[in-house]
Amino acid sequence: MKFIKIVLVILLIALVVIQFIRPDKNVSSYESVTAFETETQPSSEVAGILKQNCYDCHSDHTTYPWYAEIAPVSFWLDEHIEHGKGHFNASAWEEYSVKKKDHKLEELIEMVEEGEMPLDSYTWVHGDLSDAQQKLVVQWATMARLQYKSKLEVSDK
Numbered sequence: 119m120k121f122i123k124i125v126l127v128i129l130l131i132a133l134v135v136i137q138f139i140r141p142d143k144n145v146s147s148y149e150s151v152t153a154f155e156t157e158t159q160p161s162s163e164v165a166g167i168l169k170q171n172c173y174d175c176h177s178d179h180t181t182y183p184w185y186a187e188i189a190p191v192s193f194w195l196d197e198h199i200e201h202g203k204g205h206f207n208a209s210a211w212e213e214y215s216v217k218k219k220d221h222k223l224e225e226l227i228e229m230v231e232e233g234e235m236p237l238d239s240y241t242w243v244h245g246d247l248s249d250a251q252q253k254l255v256v257q258w259a260t261m262a263r264l265q266y267k268s269k270l271e272v273s274d275k
């Protein structure tokens with residue numbers, strides 16, 4: 119029993135100590151997605167869906183829940199955000215080439231249609247997209263791709 123007590127105390131101390139290690143917060147302003155939205159023209163409904171369900175991991179602006187303050191949850195969320203942003207960051211849209219923009223939207227359609235995005239661990243807490251919301255997002259992304267596709271065709275000639 120004594121051994122278990124020691125282990126528990128060490129764990130408790132470790133838990134307290136890691137609270138002092140804080141990942142940098144991903145909190146530049148929500149305005150950082152303006153260029154993305156100006157170009158891809160989501161309806162206000164789609165913009166709302168993206169804000170609610172996607173930008174937490176795919177922009178420079180995360181709305182953190184209270185438990186994001188608690189390590190090791192904070193590390194885990196930080197990992198998702200950095201990983202998600204590495205793949206697709208709406209706040210960095212202007213830095214993407216036309217080809218990359220088109221490709222990201224293609225991936226986006228695929229991810230949403232297959233129900234892979236938002237991540238499962240996120241939908242446990244935040245809920246998933248409804249079928250109607252999924253459809254709206256896919257329609258918007260399909261429309262948005264047209265402008266990039268036509269630009270790509272012009273540059274091919």
Ligand code: HEC
Binds near residue numbers: 174175199202205236
């Ligand atoms: C909890 C964080 C999180 C949320 C919320 C989230 N994603 Fe992701 N997303 C990720 C991660 C992590 C990856 C990398 C996934 C992988 O490799 O499996 C990713 C990958 C992607 C990709 C793939 C990009 C590529 O190049 O392959 C797209 C597109 C995408 N997400 C779109 C969305 C959309 C649209 C939403 C909202 C409907 C959303 N995501 C919500 C974390 C998230």
